Amino acid sequence: MAIKGVLRPGFIQIRVLDMGEALVHYLDRIGLHQVSREADGRVYLKGWDEFDHHSIILREADSPGVDLMAFRVMDDAALTEFEMRVKDWGLSVEQVPAGEQPGVGRRIGFEIPSGHRIELYAEIARAEHHPPIVNPDVWHDLPHGMGATRFDHALLYGPHVDQVMHFFVEALDFSLAEQVMMPDGLLAIWLSCGNKAHDIAFVKHPEPGKLHHISFFLESWHDVGRAADIIARYNISLDIGPTRHGITRGQTIYFFDPSGNRNEVFAGGYTYYPDNPTRTWNEQELGKAIFYYEKALNERFLGVVT
Amino acid sequence: MTPRTRPPTGFSTDAAGLAGAVDTENAAARYDITIADTGERYSCAGHQSLLAGMEQLGRKGIPIGCRCGGCGICKIAILEGEVRIQKMSRAQVSAEEEAQGVVLACRVRPLSAIRLRVLGKMHRAVCGPTTPLIPNPFQSNLAP
Numbered sequence: 001m002a003i004k005g006v007l008r009p010g011f012i013q014i015r016v017l018d019m020g021e022a023l024v025h026y027l028d029r030i031g032l033h034q035v036s037r038e039a040d041g042r043v044y045l046k047g048w049d050e051f052d053h054h055s056i057i058l059r060e061a062d063s064p065g066v067d068l069m070a071f072r073v074m075d076d077a078a079l080t081e082f083e084m085r086v087k088d089w090g091l092s093v094e095q096v097p098a099g100e101q102p103g104v105g106r107r108i109g110f111e112i113p114s115g116h117r118i119e120l121y122a123e124i125a126r127a128e129h130h131p132p133i134v135n136p137d138v139w140h141d142l143p144h145g146m147g148a149t150r151f152d153h154a155l156l157y158g159p160h161v162d163q164v165m166h167f168f169v170e171a172l173d174f175s176l177a178e179q180v181m182m183p184d185g186l187l188a189i190w191l192s193c194g195n196k197a198h199d200i201a202f203v204k205h206p207e208p209g210k211l212h213h214i215s216f217f218l219e220s221w222h223d224v225g226r227a228a229d230i231i232a233r234y235n236i237s238l239d240i241g242p243t244r245h246g247i248t249r250g251q252t253i254y255f256f257d258p259s260g261n262r263n264e265v266f267a268g269g270y271t272y273y274p275d276n277p278t279r280t281w282n283e284q285e286l287g288k289a290i291f292y293y294e295k296a297l298n299e300r301f302l303g304v305v306t
Numbered sequence: 307m308t309p310r311t312r313p314p315t316g317f318s319t320d321a322a323g324l325a326g327a328v329d330t331e332n333a334a335a336r337y338d339i340t341i342a343d344t345g346e347r348y349s350c351a352g353h354q355s356l357l358a359g360m361e362q363l364g365r366k367g368i369p370i371g372c373r374c375g376g377c378g379i380c381k382i383a384i385l386e387g388e389v390r391i392q393k394m395s396r397a398q399v400s401a402e403e404e405a406q407g408v409v410l411a412c413r414v415r416p417l418s419a420i421r422l423r424v425l426g427k428m429h430r431a432v433c434g435p436t437t438p439l440i441p442n443p444f445q446s447n448l449a450p
Contacts, residue, residue: 017375017393063397064376237373260376260395304371304379306395 005078005173006071006193009200010121011101012154012214013057013067014261019043021258022058029230030216030263031145032056035127036102044102046127047150047216048143053103053125055151056214064259064306066211069154069200070107070119071172071193079122082172083108089171098123112167114158115208146227146265148216153198155212157205157305164202165189174199177272178247178279180289190248197248197269203302210305213254213262220267221251227265231255240301244268246289247281254301261306329353329415332390337416341367342385342423350416356382356389357411369426373412379426380411387420 016022019041026032026045035044035054044054052072059067073079086093086108096107096119105123112118132140143149158164168174168191177197178190190198203212218224224242231238231253239262241253252266281289288295290302332352339350339359346367350359357368357380371379378398384407391404394413408425 017395063395065397239372256372256374256376258374260372260374262372300371300379304377306372306376 003194004074005082006073006120008072008194009055009151009153010052010070010072010124011055011057012069012151013042013059014211014214014257015061015064015067015259016058016257016261017060017062017064017259019058019060022060025236025257026056026058027145029145029234029236030265031143031147032216033129038102042101047148048139048141049131049149050151051126051130053127054101057101064211064257064261065209066116066154066156066214066261066306068109068117068119069156070121071199072124073120073122076105076122079106079108079120082120085171086110089167091167091171113160113163114156114202115210116156116158117209146216146230147218147223148265149219150217152215152217152266153196153200154214155201155203157203157210157212158208159204159206161189161202161204162186165191168200175272175274175276176278177276178281180247180281180286182283192272192274195271195273197250197272205305207305211261212305213264215264215266218265218267224251224253224265224267228253239304240291240298243294244292246285246292247279249292259306262304332415332417335416337387338419339416340419340421342421343367350420352416354415355412356414356416356420356422359416360411368411368422368424371412371426375410375413378410381408381425382411383408383423383425384414385421385423388417389414389420390417 027034032045032047035046037043041060043058045056046054073082083093091110094109096109098105103125105121107119107121109117109119165176169176174191174193176189177192179186180188188203190201193199228242237256239254239256244251248269250266250269252264254262254264256262287297290297330353335352336349338347339356340347344367346365348360348363348365350356357370357373360368361370368382369379371377375394391409392413394410399408399410
């Protein structure tokens with residue numbers, strides 16, 4: 001299929017308590033590459049298989065969590081069109097000038113009903129150290145740490161998940177790939193703008209603007225096991241796994257960065273097409289939906305956010 | 307293809323690779339920790355957080371969240387004793403609270419015997435009856 005409009009998750013800006021500890025974690029352990037450190041203190045990172053300038057931004061602050069998540073759209077005309085559609089849907093739109101982040105063109109930003117800031121942009125520079133293009137080897141430099149290929153998606157916690165679903169479907173042309181429906185209504189949604197089972201996901205939660213996890217894609221289930229070895233060796237705070245989700249079928253492990261932001265590295269997950277039906281889980285099989293093997297809900301996994 | 311010279315962008319400047327590992331300060335000392343809510347007692351090394359010391363022994367009482375000072379689940383009040391405090395989320399513990407001895411158990415290391423009270427969000431769920439249904443031979447009342 002041709003992907004038009006919103007192409008993919010572009011970048012996410014995360015707050016960390018200590019930049020030095022965060023860099024050891026995200027560079028040495030997860031295996032990202034540092035692109036730059038700017039005058040305002042923000043540090044820009046990317047995965048080895050990403051062409052764009054950066055995908056993770058770390059900002060030192062006195063509390064962890066997520067500042068914003070941004071999606072790349074097809075071109076500037078699409079950005080202008082989405083700006084009108086977001087306004088028509090009822091959200092106010094803020095302009096972010098080109099260059100506010102290195103290599104990134106103009107952005108539009110808006111707060112969705114869950115209290116999260118979402119941004120769209122069309123232009124971003126190609127990374128200086130990008131995947132090979134001519135007679136391309138698998139990689140240029142040997143991947144290190146967990147070998148994260150790319151920033152893949154985020155799961156965010158906040159109120160009004162039903163409104164968030166309508167916004168992404170109606171204003172941004174996302175599809176609802178999967179959902180958890182409880183007797184009292186919609187609990188959780190997995191939204192796709194392309195062929196992945198999810199590009200962004202939300203769980204209903206009373207506090208607005210919370211981060212459940214940011215996720216990085218690995219090449220194989222074997223790599224998830226190797227990530228578990230790295231987590232054990234370096235005393236990284238483990239949440240749960242290795243295991244598999246019923247939802248999206250991802251093979252996964254969860255852990256925390258040194259500021260308490262939850263990370264996931266995963267492999268697998270099904271291919272999604274926008275004409276696929278929305279897969280639905282209900283209260284009876286919720287354990288299997290979250291952890292397919294354990295079939296049990298885990299209070300820490302479901303309740304702990306930054 | 308022209309060889310490219312590339313800076314070692316993949317690695318942090320932590321040459322020793324020790325960040326994230328346990329800190330070694332006061333490692334030889336061990337202190338008695340008492341959870342006032344339940345009467346649970348355990349022994350914690352001076353280089354471990356109060357939370358890590360409890361979790362390592364398989365003990366219960368303080369809820370376990372991110373273990374990194376971010377989520378606030380393991381919030382406690384220090385009733386008696388001295389601790390070393392590391393950076394924790396201001397969204398979870400204000401400066402005023404910290405001045406009154408309210409901290410996250412994952413971010414404080416003991417400098418003396420400690421009595422603490424659990425304040426965390428999952429308190430009710432985790433602090434149930436402390437008598438195990440099946441006696442665990444790996445848990446004595448106060449590990450050496």
